[in-house]
Amino acid sequence: MMLGMLTATSGAQEPVSLVHRPAPQFSLPDLHHARISLEQYRGKVVLLNFWATWCAPCKLEMPRFMAWQKQYGPQGFQVLGVSIDDSEPPAAAYADQLHLNYPVVMGDPHLGERYGGVLGVPVTFLIDRKGIVQARFDGESDLGAMEIKLRTLLADPAH
Amino acid sequence: MKWNRIGKRRLFAPALLSALSIVALHAQQTMSATEIPQNQLVQPEQLSRELQTDPHATLILQVGSRMLFDEAHIPGAEYAGPGSRPAGLETLKNRVAALPRDQAIVIYCGCCPWNRCPNLGPAWRLLHQMGFTQVRALYIAQNFGADWVNKGYRVEKSQ
Numbered sequence: 001m002m003l004g005m006l007t008a009t010s011g012a013q014e015p016v017s018l019v020h021r022p023a024p025q026f027s028l029p030d031l032h033h034a035r036i037s038l039e040q041y042r043g044k045v046v047l048l049n050f051w052a053t054w055c056a057p058c059k060l061e062m063p064r065f066m067a068w069q070k071q072y073g074p075q076g077f078q079v080l081g082v083s084i085d086d087s088e089p090p091a092a093a094y095a096d097q098l099h100l101n102y103p104v105v106m107g108d109p110h111l112g113e114r115y116g117g118v119l120g121v122p123v124t125f126l127i128d129r130k131g132i133v134q135a136r137f138d139g140e141s142d143l144g145a146m147e148i149k150l151r152t153l154l155a156d157p158a159h
Numbered sequence: 160m161k162w163n164r165i166g167k168r169r170l171f172a173p174a175l176l177s178a179l180s181i182v183a184l185h186a187q188q189t190m191s192a193t194e195i196p197q198n199q200l201v202q203p204e205q206l207s208r209e210l211q212t213d214p215h216a217t218l219i220l221q222v223g224s225r226m227l228f229d230e231a232h233i234p235g236a237e238y239a240g241p242g243s244r245p246a247g248l249e250t251l252k253n254r255v256a257a258l259p260r261d262q263a264i265v266i267y268c269g270c271c272p273w274n275r276c277p278n279l280g281p282a283w284r285l286l287h288q289m290g291f292t293q294v295r296a297l298y299i300a301q302n303f304g305a306d307w308v309n310k311g312y313r314v315e316k317s318q
Contacts, residue, residue: 052224054243056275086225086241109229109317119227120270120302139272139301 017116018133023048023125024114028082028105031092036080036105038131044078045153046127047146050107050118051081053090057140058122062098064143068150069102075154076129082107084121128153190280192273192296199283200298201265207312210234216263222251222282223268229317231308233267236315242268242282251282255289263293269303 018024023046027037038046049065051058062081069079081104083091088106095104112118115125116136126135126149135149201209209217210233219236221228228238240250255264264286268278279296286294299306308314 052270054224054241054277055271056277057271084224084226107226109226112226112230113316117230117304117308119231119304119308138305 017136018125019136021133023127023131023133024111026105026111026114028107028111030103030105031083031088031095034103036103038080038127041078041080042131043129044076045072045129045150046125047077047079047150048115048125048127049079049081050084050112050115050121050123052084052121053094054085055121061122061124061141061143062100064147066098066101068147072150072154077150077154078102080105082111084112084118126150126153189277190284192268192276192279192283194280195283195296199295201295202298203307203310203312206233206265206297210313218255218258218262218264220251220254220264220266220282221268222247222266223270223276223278227270227303231303231314231316233307234313234315236267239266239282242266242278242280242285247278248281248285251285252289255286255291258291260290261292263295264291265295265297267297267299267303269297269299269307271302273298273300 023038025038027035027039030036038048047065047068049058049061051062065079068077079102081100081102083104084107085091091104091106107118115123120139122139122141124137124141124146125133126146128134134153135146137146214235219233220239221232221236222239222242224241225238228236232238237254239254240247242248242251255262266279266282266286268276270276270278283294283296
């Protein structure tokens, strides 16, 4: 049920960019009901991917993310999914079907807002080892460019 | 022998009807937004103008993601369930069942690029099958964030 309206805004506006800013912290249950916090991955390069089971471009990306998790995981890389499905069962079923090798938490509207507005998927953030957002990718992204960026972050001791 | 044939027919007919209804439902659920006729689309700029002129003339229904709706939606819009899911179509059907068939309705989603949206086509088809004659679909090229929010058109968010 819609509880009420908080705001009505207008006027051309650029989305708040999180790039080069600290990634908003969160602690949310994953698909197995274990608590996952972003903080627990501090020291790793994190690929944070907002997705949904009804999102065709999301489904195209996920096998690549699984391959990256396997390939770059030992170097300190971690993929973390955020499902924006309306409920958990479809996300859990799809994760099982795919044999997903990274955790997925269930998102909420506040998390999307704190990440600068997630009003369409997929949206993917690359977060460096210090917890700073280094890139945002919207929509059907160039996965080659994304991989180059994450490899740069993995190799750079300053990040 | 004759009774055997009749018995088979009795068994076969319901099975055939059931199979046909599943095929019909699947076809309805998989209709692409690109199949909605051009003359039944409304552009964001036009809808924004219409809302400024008379915000109550048109019933606006979001037929995509609840989470995206809660984060931001068109002022006055109602959430009507994801058109790609049977439960979503049922929600939409129930919402409009008692309305006059000439009620002006705009449906929108904005979850994904237009040609990837799984929700709008089935919702549009359902409304037409129910006999609604004044249905338009909001053309969102990329997603609701890029094509509505970032363009400065008014939004509300759920509490």
